[in-house]
Amino acid sequence: MADRKAEVIDLLREMRELTTLDEGSPQAFRVRAYENALRGVETMTGDIETMSESALTKLDGVGKSTAKKIREYLTSGRVEKLEKLREKWPPGVVELTQVPGLGPKAVTKLRKELGIESMAALREALAGQKIRALAGFGEKTEKKLLKAIERLGLGGDKRTSIAKALPLAQRLVAELDTLPQVQRARYCGSLRRFRETIGDLDIVVASEDAKPIMRWLVEHALVDDVLVHGDKKTSVTTRKGLQIDLRVVAAHQFGAATLYFTGSKAHNIKLRQRAMDRGWLLNEYALEEADGGKVIASETEEEIYEALGLPWIPEVLREDNGEIERALDGTLPGGIALDELNGDLHVHTDLSGDGRSSLEDMVEAAKERGYTFLAITEHAEDLPLQGVKRDALLEQRARIQAMQGKLGDTMTLLHGVELNIDGDGNLDYDADFRRAFDWCLASVHTQFDLPKERQTARILKAMADPSVNMIGHLTARTIGKRPGIELDIDAVLDAAEKHRCALEINSGLPRLDVSVDILRRARERDVTFVMTSDAHHTSELDRMQWGVQHALRGWTRKDRVANTWTRDRFVAWSREQRRNEAGANA
């Protein structure tokens, strides 16, 4: 059923794309209507297939006409209007809009005047210098298009994973901070919203002297090509194909600018509508009176939100997924502060083949972070190279017990292990050996390409095992590299409730697993999560800073995350988890 929702999303995407061409502008009201409907469907919960036409119109942005098309699609598999649009706008023509610099107007003109209906035809026309002859086009446009097509061929519109983008953004902001002209610098855009992948990197700088800053970027060693070079805005691409947009504003405009360049388009539109309702104007420089231009607020995001009758909304929530409405009635999710995490439950030491810090260092580092409980979870033996044999684990247990004696009451050490879920859902060692641990998580590390039914079955089997407290990185994805295993998420969430098996929120940037989508789907359910660092080195304990952002983005309630609980409550719960299973299976 989740697939049907995905199909409807595809349908609406195509409607939007073709309507953009048909209307001649991405700002056309019809186009925006489809865009709104698209978001309404994306954020809905429940089974779209069983929804009536009138139920569909209750979704945000979905009116009578779109509801009818969705029903038409769900029952017949086709939509009359879409078929007509497809006929009018063949795939080759649609493909042309992928070229940066070619919008609907230009595509229509090329088609009408030169009969260009495919990328090949466009290349040919460019080679023959046919395009510069058209009114409104010229030699420079030809060159720009040629270059854009080249780039498209080299991997095109690939998005960059957060694991790659974030360090780069931090580096650039740090470098900007050293420039004498820079007063403040902050990365914004989808990266600040903590999206898993980003299309481009937006950086906002406060300065009274933009020219040297823009020059700094244009001449930066990472830069491959300059797309735009002005005093207020400069855009470049890096050698790896990531676009960077740098905006410079005055210091007193910084809040307005970071607000403007952080919110999703839809979030910003809602804010501007609120401004309009009050007779004001909101742009990247200020919130000001529409006539006369007297500034209401501009220096900080807080002041602007406040003037619009809203509390400051955490950046990761600014998607127009209901956060503005929730902010209004005072029910925004609160999020989790780092010091509200009382323990880490997925940590490796150098006993695991890929661990790099000693047990002593890990315990010390956890203590420094104020934790009152910590689970040491080496890889179990079935994982080649990294896995640990029984004897070594028993030795470690003795060491941990000795350390516990010295630690006294300051911190509780749990001896755990990260089990491997094989293709059939079987786990390492034997049942008795597994049950002797204080804490077991079970994770998929192999066989990522099995069909959905088998993947789901292996996870469900592991969840039902009496030794298992938690499933680690459920989908086993690495963002931007490997898609997650295919799963029936509803079946997994059902099992999590039934077996009281926790799901991990793995804070590592390449993983961020479970995903925001799964977190949101679990929101109305009684599922317990545990946030972990999956640290293989003491420094990686700090990955929790990403986990809390990710969890907030998924609207996860603090009390659903078990390691925000007190030590006594957590330990009691983890024991209870297993006792229940033992009883249920006896």
Place this chain on the structure above:
DNA sequence: GCCGTTTTCGGCCCGACTGTTTTCAGTCG
């Protein structure tokens, strides 16, 4: 095409930069 404590029509967010213009349209974010 959607929507409504200014409802059933008439609105619907805003600005920078570029290229080709000679005052602005198109594209992008």
